[in-house]
Amino acid sequence: MTMVRLSELPMGQQGIIEDVDAEEHFRQRLQALGFRVGKEVRPIRQALFGGPLQVRVGSVNIMLRRNDAALIHVWAEG
Amino acid sequence: MKRIALLGMPNTGKSTFFNRLTGASARIGNWPGITVDLLGAKILLGADMVEVVDLPGLYDLHGFAEDEQVVRRFLQNNPVDLLCIILNATQIDQQLPLTLQLCRLGLPAVAVLNMADEAERLGIRFDTEVLAAGLGCPVCCVSAKYGQGFPEARETLRRVLGQRPSTDIRALQADFAADEALLAEAEKLLARSVTIPRVLEHDLTERVDRIALHPIFGIPLFFLALFLLFQAVYTLGGPLQDGMAWLLEGFRDRALAPLQTLLPGWLYGLLVEGLYDGLGTVASFVPIIVLFFLGMALVEDSGYLSRIAFLMDALMAKLGLDGRSFVMLLMGFGCNVPALMGTRVMRSRGLRRLTMLIVPFSLCSARLQVFVFLTTALFSPAHAPLVLFALYVLSFLTAFATALLFKRRLNSSEPLLIELPPYRLPTFKQVVLRAWQEVYHFLSRASRFIIAGVVMIWLLTHLPPGAVASGPDTLAGMFGAWLEPLLRPIGIDERMAVVLLFGFVAKEIVLGAMAVIYGLEGDALAQLMTQHMDWVQAFSFMLFTLLYTPCLSTVATLRSESKSLAFTGFSIVWSLGLAWLLSFLFYQGARLLGF
Numbered sequence: 006m007t008m009v010r011l012s013e014l015p016m017g018q019q020g021i022i023e024d025v026d027a028e029e030h031f032r033q034r035l036q037a038l039g040f041r042v043g044k045e046v047r048p049i050r051q052a053l054f055g056g057p058l059q060v061r062v063g064s065v066n067i068m069l070r071r072n073d074a075a076l077i078h079v080w081a082e083g
Numbered sequence: 084m085k086r087i088a089l090l091g092m093p094n095t096g097k098s099t100f101f102n103r104l105t106g107a108s109a110r111i112g113n114w115p116g117i118t119v120d121l122l123g124a125k126i127l128l129g130a131d132m133v134e135v136v137d138l139p140g141l142y143d144l145h146g147f148a149e150d151e152q153v154v155r156r157f158l159q160n161n162p163v164d165l166l167c168i169i170l171n172a173t174q175i176d177q178q179l180p181l182t183l184q185l186c187r188l189g190l191p192a193v194a195v196l197n198m199a200d201e202a203e204r205l206g207i208r209f210d211t212e213v214l215a216a217g218l219g220c221p222v223c224c225v226s227a228k229y230g231q232g233f234p235e236a237r238e239t240l241r242r243v244l245g246q247r248p249s250t251d252i253r254a255l256q257a258d259f260a261a262d263e264a265l266l267a268e269a270e271k272l273l274a275r276s277v278t279i280p281r282v283l284e285h286d287l288t289e290r291v292d293r294i295a296l297h298p299i300f301g302i303p304l305f306f307l308a309l310f311l312l313f314q315a316v317y318t319l320g321g322p323l324q325d326g327m328a329w330l331l332e333g334f335r336d337r338a339l340a341p342l343q344t345l346l347p348g349w350l351y352g353l354l355v356e357g358l359y360d361g362l363g364t365v366a367s368f369v370p371i372i373v374l375f376f377l378g379m380a381l382v383e384d385s386g387y388l389s390r391i392a393f394l395m396d397a398l399m400a401k402l403g404l405d406g407r408s409f410v411m412l413l414m415g416f417g418c419n420v421p422a423l424m425g426t427r428v429m430r431s432r433g434l435r436r437l438t439m440l441i442v443p444f445s446l447c448s449a450r451l452q453v454f455v456f457l458t459t460a461l462f463s464p465a466h467a468p469l470v471l472f473a474l475y476v477l478s479f480l481t482a483f484a485t486a487l488l489f490k491r492r493l494n495s496s497e498p499l500l501i502e503l504p505p506y507r508l509p510t511f512k513q514v515v516l517r518a519w520q521e522v523y524h525f526l527s528r529a530s531r532f533i534i535a536g537v538v539m540i541w542l543l544t545h546l547p548p549g550a551v552a553s554g555p556d557t558l559a560g561m562f563g564a565w566l567e568p569l570l571r572p573i574g575i576d577e578r579m580a581v582v583l584l585f586g587f588v589a590k591e592i593v594l595g596a597m598a599v600i601y602g603l604e605g606d607a608l609a610q611l612m613t614q615h616m617d618w619v620q621a622f623s624f625m626l627f628t629l630l631y632t633p634c635l636s637t638v639a640t641l642r643s644e645s646k647s648l649a650f651t652g653f654s655i656v657w658s659l660g661l662a663w664l665l666s667f668l669f670y671q672g673a674r675l676l677g678f
Contacts, residue, residue, distance in 0.1 A: 031498050037142035039177040056397030063176045066503040068393045073498045
């Protein structure tokens with residue numbers, strides 16, 4: 006298990022959220038959408054030209070930008 | 084009167100539930116943030132009249148986006164007798180914390196698990212009794228879209244509303260510091276009451292996304308789909324429009340022409356040549372508007388809008404915007420007003436203002452009528468759809484250029500977080516209802532603006548008495564003469580100048596105004612236009628119409644949404660200036676090249 010940022014997690018690989026390092030409002034919104042400590046996340050794909058990531062967390066698909074995904078620290082398997 | 088408030092996360096189907104409960108027709112779509120304002124309706128529940136209020140979605144009660152504040156303000160200032168909490172049953176794990184938060188407000192509540200049919204297909208099983216005990220309120224499973232479980236839900240609402248006396252809302256001001264404990268409790272309750280399969284795949288959605296969000300083909304596919312949509316509207320709508328025009332002309336010849344001998348000349352002129360011709364020319368476009376909105380409703384309800392935000396975000400970020408701004412441009416294709424209101428989901432002032440600055444360049448359905456008429460009249464059938472598509476491209480390009488120019492003044496660093504909901508097919512009824520609403524909206528605008536506008540233009544082109552109709556001695560002729568030095572360099576003559584003057588009020592008037600000024604309608608008007616304008620002038624006119632102030636409603640919305648007179652004024656000046664400049668460059672350029 007290694008700790009990486011969600012933005013660095015390879016596509017399709019699962020991670021477990023360890024920490025959400027965002028300012029208060031954004032952290033609340035992330036939490037409301039399911040980004041909570043201990044939850045499993047998996048990046049599905051990335052849009053062209055350094056566009057946003059599609060991330061699956063629980064049963065929900067969320068798009069967020071890479072720099073915002075970098076605020077989420079996850080344990081990567083392997 | 085008792086009051087029920089519908090609450091829940093964005094895109095859980097609150098408005099669909101509201102429509103089914105009240106028989107109203109709130110606008111719905113598969114995009115988080117369709118409802119940005121309060122909507123109320125009164126219904127008979129049991130023996131009592133009850134007011135039902137549909138609130139915008141919120142992620143949590145601490146949210147700071149403007150639409151979330153609308154909810155908080157409402158709850159703080161209005162007594163509510165029952166909270167009806169709508170959950171998306173397929174995402175209950177994500178939505179339970181908010182539900183607990185709302186249940187803790189101490190108001191009588193009912194939790195409605197919406198999209199229960201979809202959840203069932205995904206293999207999610209609920210123990211509603213455990214859930215109800217944990218939440219401390221009754222739980223119902225429904226499909227608001229198809230109506231399953233609805234009578235029971237209605238009955239539950241009635242029962243809970245009858246049980247308890249009205250509660251004071253002040254409990255709401257209580258603090259929610261215990262968020263972490265709440266989350267832990269939600270997890271525990273979830274584990275006890277809900278079974279979710281390990282791998283939850285919206286199989287079809289994932290397969291469609293593999294194509295729709297393809298890293299290389301995603302964006303070209305989107306523009307192809309857009310092109311095909313407009314092509315379909317054009318090819319299907321053309322014959323329908325001809326049929327409508329034929330009917331209107333037939334009615335004029337058979338029923339109205341005989342009146343000529345009965346009525347005084349001026350009254351016949353005002354009623355038939357003014358009002359009927361003006362309105363008829365506009366009314367013949369109703370079929371195209373209906374088709375266009377059928378297409379828009381399909382796109383909005385399918386869930387594709389979020390994908391477009393995903394695809395376009397990288398490009399929009401370079402312009403100081405985000406994917407949602409592009410979606411608002413697309414919504415603006417229908418009407419700029421709801422698109423401007425849709426920017427309320429943006430929290431950053433800079434981002435919101437920049438988006439509001441570009442939305443008026445979005446080629447709305449009222450402008451579409453004008454362009455369909457002129458392109459059909461002045462271009463060959465093979466070229467006309469391409470010219471129309473070029474106008475859409477120009478609409479995007481001017482919006483992008485505007486953003487690029489002003490992004491430094493209106494900068495923002497708002498994080499972007501949007502759900503990509505599963506693809507859903509709208510029901511036939513939903514699509515038809517939506518199209519009907521748009522026609523209704525169109526007709527009510529017609530009654531307000533077009534009739535008054537057309538009558539006014541008829542008066543301007545016929546007064547003072549004795550002047551040759553639409554001649555240089557009439558009031559319209561004088562206005563035209565004043566505007567001429569300004570508009571001559573962009574190829575617009577004094578008659579069309581008057582048309583543009585009225586187009587400022589609403590673009591729906593433009594065709595009616597042309598009909599009255601030239602004293603003809605339908606095909607005859609189109610014929611005449613070819614003698615008065617060549618294609619360079621027509622395109623310059625369309626360019627100007629595309630870019631200058633869309634209509635007074637848009638101006639009023641800009642003002643009320645930005646709460647700034649200076650910003651509204653700037654937006655008007657900028658779009659007028661840009662319209663003139665680009666039309667000037669095009670017209671003079673084309674003439675220089677010998678066209």
